[in-house]
Amino acid sequence: MLKTREELESLRxxxxxxxxxxxxxxxxxxxxxxxxxxxxxxxxxxxxxxxDKGIDCTTExxxxxxxxxxxxxxxxxxxxxxxxxxxxxxxPEGILYTKVKPEDCEEIIEASIIGDGxxxxxxxxxxxxxxxxxxxxxFYKKQxxxxxxxxxxxxxxxxxxxxAAGGYKALEKALFEMTPxxxxxxxxxxxxRGRGGGGFPTGRKWRQVAGQKEPVHYVVCNGDxxxxxxxxxxxxxxxxxxxxxxxxxxxxxxxxxxxxxxYVRAEYPMAVSRLQNAINQAEELGIIGENVLGTDFSIKxxxxxxxxxxxxxxxxxxxxxxxxxxxxPRVKPPRTVEQGLFEKPTVxxxxxxxxxVPSIIENxxxxxxxxxxxxxxxxKAFALTGNIQNTGLIEVPMGTTLRDVIFxxxxxxxxxxxxxxxxxxxxxxxxxxxxxxxxxxxxxxLKKVGAMIGxxxxxxxxxxxxMVEVARFFMNFTQNESCGKCVPCREGTKRMLEILERIVxxxxxxxxxxxxxxxxxxxxxxxxxGLGKTAAMPVVSTIKNFREEYEAxxxxxxxxxxxxxxxxxxxxxxxxxxxCSKCARNCPVGAISGEIKSPFVIDTSKCIxxxxxxxxxxxxxxxxx
Amino acid sequence: xxxxxxxxxxxxxLEEHEYKRSAIIAILQSIQEHYHYLPKEIVPYLAKKLGISxxxxxxxxxxxxxxxxxxxxxxxxKVCDGTACHVRHSIPILERVRQELGLSxxxxxxxxxxxxxxxxxxxxxxxxxxxxxxxxxxxxGMSPDKASELIAELKKEG
Ligand SMILES: Cc1cc2nc3c(=O)[nH]c(=O)nc-3n(C[C@H](O)[C@H](O)[C@H](O)COP(=O)(O)O)c2cc1C
Ligand code: FES
Numbered sequence: 001m002l003k004t005r006e007e008l009e010s011l012r013x014x015x016x017x018x019x020x021x022x023x024x025x026x027x028x029x030x031x032x033x034x035x036x037x038x039x040x041x042x043x044x045x046x047x048x049x050x051x052d053k054g055i056d057c058t059t060e061x062x063x064x065x066x067x068x069x070x071x072x073x074x075x076x077x078x079x080x081x082x083x084x085x086x087x088x089x090x091x092p093e094g095i096l097y098t099k100v101k102p103e104d105c106e107e108i109i110e111a112s113i114i115g116d117g118x119x120x121x122x123x124x125x126x127x128x129x130x131x132x133x134x135x136x137x138x139f140y141k142k143q144x145x146x147x148x149x150x151x152x153x154x155x156x157x158x159x160x161x162x163x164a165a166g167g168y169k170a171l172e173k174a175l176f177e178m179t180p181x182x183x184x185x186x187x188x189x190x191x192x193r194g195r196g197g198g199g200f201p202t203g204r205k206w207r208q209v210a211g212q213k214e215p216v217h218y219v220v221c222n223g224d225x226x227x228x229x230x231x232x233x234x235x236x237x238x239x240x241x242x243x244x245x246x247x248x249x250x251x252x253x254x255x256x257x258x259x260x261x262x263y264v265r266a267e268y269p270m271a272v273s274r275l276q277n278a279i280n281q282a283e284e285l286g287i288i289g290e291n292v293l294g295t296d297f298s299i300k301x302x303x304x305x306x307x308x309x310x311x312x313x314x315x316x317x318x319x320x321x322x323x324x325x326x327x328x329p330r331v332k333p334p335r336t337v338e339q340g341l342f343e344k345p346t347v348x349x350x351x352x353x354x355x356x357v358p359s360i361i362e363n364x365x366x367x368x369x370x371x372x373x374x375x376x377x378x379x380k381a382f383a384l385t386g387n388i389q390n391t392g393l394i395e396v397p398m399g400t401t402l403r404d405v406i407f408x409x410x411x412x413x414x415x416x417x418x419x420x421x422x423x424x425x426x427x428x429x430x431x432x433x434x435x436x437x438x439x440x441x442x443x444x445x446l447k448k449v450g451a452m453i454g455x456x457x458x459x460x461x462x463x464x465x466x467m468v469e470v471a472r473f474f475m476n477f478t479q480n481e482s483c484g485k486c487v488p489c490r491e492g493t494k495r496m497l498e499i500l501e502r503i504v505x506x507x508x509x510x511x512x513x514x515x516x517x518x519x520x521x522x523x524x525x526x527x528x529x530g531l532g533k534t535a536a537m538p539v540v541s542t543i544k545n546f547r548e549e550y551e552a553x554x555x556x557x558x559x560x561x562x563x564x565x566x567x568x569x570x571x572x573x574x575x576x577x578x579x580c581s582k583c584a585r586n587c588p589v590g591a592i593s594g595e596i597k598s599p600f601v602i603d604t605s606k607c608i609x610x611x612x613x614x615x616x617x618x619x620x621x622x623x624x625x
Numbered sequence: 626x627x628x629x630x631x632x633x634x635x636x637x638x639l640e641e642h643e644y645k646r647s648a649i650i651a652i653l654q655s656i657q658e659h660y661h662y663l664p665k666e667i668v669p670y671l672a673k674k675l676g677i678s679x680x681x682x683x684x685x686x687x688x689x690x691x692x693x694x695x696x697x698x699x700x701x702x703k704v705c706d707g708t709a710c711h712v713r714h715s716i717p718i719l720e721r722v723r724q725e726l727g728l729s730x731x732x733x734x735x736x737x738x739x740x741x742x743x744x745x746x747x748x749x750x751x752x753x754x755x756x757x758x759x760x761x762x763x764x765x766g767m768s769p770d771k772a773s774e775l776i777a778e779l780k781k782e783g
Contacts, residue, residue: 032749032763035763036765082753228707228710229709231747267747304651305650324649325685327688391709457708470712
């Protein structure tokens with residue numbers, strides 16, 4: 001148990017020294033994505049081969065053992081470039097190996113561990129760009145890492161490595177050099193804004209809680225990350241859990257809270273276990289618990305697992321869920337800062353918001369203000385997904401343009417397709433199109449064009465995506481997730497979904513677009529919580545940017561992107577048809593007829609558009625038109 | 626009380642959560658982890674022990690999507706239909722899986738209690754979309770054919 005600041009500092013020296021003593025380090029990504037691609041087998045293989053060769057390797061830092069000259073083999077947080085996983089980084093050279101399989105480990109060890117070279121075959125090599133060093137890969141060049149600073153560089157499961165890398169220094173500074181009021185001032189001054197979507201000033205929120213008369217306060221972390229297609233928060237919770245805990249502890253100290261809750265969505269079992277592991281480790285060291293480092297500050301952490309309700313990401317629903325109730329939002333005021341968890345004043349922030357705090361406290365607000373635009377400073381982590389070449393997690397200064405993100409970092413579209421749109425802010429957000437490419441990504445710029453930064457999911461869509469179908473997809477999601485408490489959201493989203501469903505099925509009617517817009521207006525003005533208020537955003541923004549696609553579905557009964565199955569008609573090209581009758585034999589409704597050895601025809605009035613004929617034809621003669 | 630039901634497990638779970646009413650979600654999660662669903666017998670028992678009405682327990686259990694009062698299959702297949710997976714064509718995978726197992730949106734578990742097929746909105750592995758999980762193991766970069774292969778393997782294993 002650490003009893004003083006000096007003891008922690010001396011422990012830090014010891015661990016930092018151990019890390020430095022390691023001759024080389026092999027960092028294997030061990031987060032959900034790379035694990036799914038087999039990274040744990042790669043890790044095991046590295047350890048086994050090194051041992052077989054009699055090379056001294058350390059999988060964990062230990063006290064009283066010399067790591068001099070050993071090879072560190074670590075399970076690290078996500079390096080970000082999930083597309084090319086499993087990823088392996090070699091330090092100190094900074095080499096990044098991509099798509100590593102267990103059978104490649106021998107080659108890497110020979111080249112880069114025993115030797116000082118590079119296993120050329122396994123380095124990044126795409127679109128004519130070849131790079132051995134991680135920093136030289138285009139995907140990483142334009143990034144600035146604050147909250148993801150440690151990701152890929154330290155062992156994600158070890159408090160020791162976190163401490164060695166300077167972790168918990170900010171907590172020390174807060175507890176020993178600053179008063180709670182100083183912290184509130186510093187966070188205020190940094191202009192940090194909430195990363196959970198709304199962009200509310202964090203300092204103001206903390207100050208409101210600190211100022212409440214009621215003595216019991218709580219700190220809560222929103223790790224619900226419900227936006228499908230976003231996984232930044234998962235990565236922080238799995239990959240650098242101590243950073244988030246440190247931020248929460250600083251918040252607790254600033255607002256006078258003794259208990260902290262972390263609410264994690266059910267789909268993230270590994271985040272839960274990594275957080276629990278991190279809490280246990282910090283408790284053992286006396287960094288979490290009673291009288292932290294010998295001060296008056298005490299803190300207890302609780303983890304709550306969600307049970308599959310998107311609406312629980314909303315503040316009052318989340319606290320209701322922690323209390324063991326149905327996760328339904330309530331009418332405000334009173335606001336969460338006045339009456340939140342167990343009706344006590346509560347600070348509720350997002351995972352990434354807390355992860356920003358240690359850096360701000362350690363480096364000062366002025367440093368933070370030097371990154372990104374003045375009214376929304378700092379960086380933002382984004383999840384780049386969809387029809388883009390380089391999928392993965394990135395972190396860029398706020399205000400970076402969409403063009404830089406999609407084309408420089410993201411490498412542009414896959415399979416040479418054209419960019420069509422990018423959905424930002426998930427089911428509560430809007431789409432951005434070609435004309436928005438040069439817009440800076442920050443809270444205020446996005447609001448102006450009817451989109452929002454949301455949690456940071458960027459789902460990139462190519463020319464083959466039908467935007468009406470995308471709108472239907474989101475409405476289906478929101479409608480499913482509506483908790484049913486208020487009528488506008490419960491009934492309104494249902495009606496909007498019905499209209500969208502009939503449009504993509506070819507039964508759209510004149511006036512449907514106007515009806516959608518009218519419903520959207522009513523729901524956003526009258527719904528109880530953010531879920532309903534923003535439910536229509538994807539519809540409104542796709543109508544605004546792609547109205548002609550809606551019209552084509554409604555009036556010409558055509559899907560310009562060719563995605564809406566019910567609007568496709570199948571035809572047999574007589575030039576290509578050999579008259580083999582295979583299509584007719586595969587048709588489940590007898591819609592195809594013809595004479596053997598002469599072209600067959602499809603009776604479109606009988607056709608159910610199942611596509612069986614097209615997949616059956618060996619000559620590519622059945623065409624979708 | 627149902628004599629054949631093992632209430633000792635419930636006592637153990639309740640104990641772990643100190644009989645706290647606010648822990649009802651965690652309690653239900655622990656029970657479901659054991660049985661893979663929530664047997665109806667638990668409701669009156671928990672209600673009595675926690676001092677909540679039976680309706681109160683049902684109201685929580687039915688609100689959250691993850692709780693199920695229906696038994697589930699030995700293999701629980703979840704096809705991700707989050708946005709990132711959706712735009713990379715997750716629906717044909719879902720259709721194929723259901724077709725292979727004779728299931729639909731309404732009938733989600735096979736009669737022999739071998740397979741349950743569900744959708745999920747995002748597993749946080751979007752970089753490898755489309756993905757699906759079989760008993761919580763993530764399978765990245767899926768296609769309908771790959772899904773068929775996986776199911777064939779599971780059927781062989783039994
Ligand atoms: C329907 C709905 C879902 C939300 N989901 C999340 C979420 O998954 N994660 C999150 O941090 N915030 C979510 N929010 C925003 C929270 O209500 C809240 O504003 C946020 O957690 C505050 O933290 P911040 O100021 O650090 O952003 C959601 C809001 C609504 C209305
Ligand atoms: S959308 Fe499928 S894993 Fe995220």
